[in-house]
């Protein structure tokens with residue numbers, strides 16, 4: 001049994017929100033492999049022996065005989081099966097919900113249910129400050145990270161002036177929300193911040209002004225200033241005045257085989273935007289296409305492609321030395337003007353939307369689209385297969 005942890009809204013057409021279609025694909029993959037699967041709130045698994053969860057299938061019929069896709073129901077004998085947890089429960093940008101985290105730890109430790117990704121790992125990757133400390137310990141290149149509240153208004157102003165450009169972002173941020181870029185410009189600071197696909201650019205001409213603008217945005221978006229982190233901006237080149245990054249998906253399909261790269265794309269921002277995230281209007285292009293726009297020589301582009309692959313696998317393997325086997329991670333990489341690779345983020349719950357976009361991508365050949373559709377299919381099959389492996393290597397619980 002694969003128990004997907006997620007938050008859901010009962011009775012909606014898309015009960016699991018933006019993740020609904022991805023999770024539906026997990027159901028299809030599990031059905032093909034003859035594995036039971038359901039979506040549960042962690043609290044249900046902690047408190048109930050017959051937990052209530054969401055199930056999807058075309059064979060589920062309601063009283064009128066209509067085909068129903070999603071059904072909220074209880075599953076008797078749930079814990080008689082081998083249960084493996086696939087955590088897709090997101091934390092909120094304004095802070096971890098302690099009770100949810102405790103429930104996840106309880107399921108992993110006290111109930112001894114295996115997680116596709118260890119709970120401690122997901123926590124470390126979700127909190128960007130914790131993430132930076134972990135990367136430092138493992139010698140993985142990531143920007144030096146401090147918290148905003150360690151600076152006085154004066155120190156922050158001088159920091160921007162000395163380094164020309166800084167990034168401010170929420171510790172628990174995602175989807176490129178509320179990422180600020182501060183650039184020194186003559187004797188003032190320009191502040192660019194992307195809010196709901198709107199790029200705002202403001203100018204602060206003194207330290208109090210800068211401080212005030214940051215606090216204003218924090219208040220507007222429910223983020224406490226102490227939850228903002230500060231990094232030097234990685235100096236990357238631009239493509240047509242757009243920033244870009246690379247997303248590489250590394251996954252296991254079994255605990256006995258080496259992890260491998262099962263997806264790779266480049267994300268390109270809207271012109272003059274700070275972040276290339278899809279949720280902020282970024283577009284997805286094939287990684288090799290992006291490299292061909294940066295490097296004039298085909299050889300240089302190919303070399304960088306290999307380096308990106310190596311670095312993603314290196315980072316994954318290094319993480320496994322601390323946390324044990326990992327099921328999947330989406331790794332976000334930046335390349336600076338000196339061709340150095342930086343790991344800017346690792347996602348323990350990677351979405352598949354980027355691969356989906358390329359499967360129907362504009363300007364791609366039929367065979368490219370087919371390859372990307374295949375990539376997405378494999379990226380969905382792998383965690384299901386890995387859960388199957390985990391189930392076999394973990395005894396069911398008897399309590």
Ligand SMILES: Nc1ncnc2c1ncn2[C@@H]1O[C@H](COP(=O)(O)OP(=O)(O)O)[C@@H](O)[C@H]1O
Nearest residue numbers: 167173174175176177231232233234245275345
């Ligand atoms: N220190 C940095 N230097 C340059 N660009 C950055 C930096 N930090 C973040 N970015 C850009 O902003 C994007 C979003 O930041 P990220 O930390 O991944 O937050 P989120 O979780 O919201 O996606 C990154 O993909 C990258 O393109």
Ligand SMILES: [Mg+2]
Nearest residue numbers: 175176332345
């Ligand atoms: Mg990101």
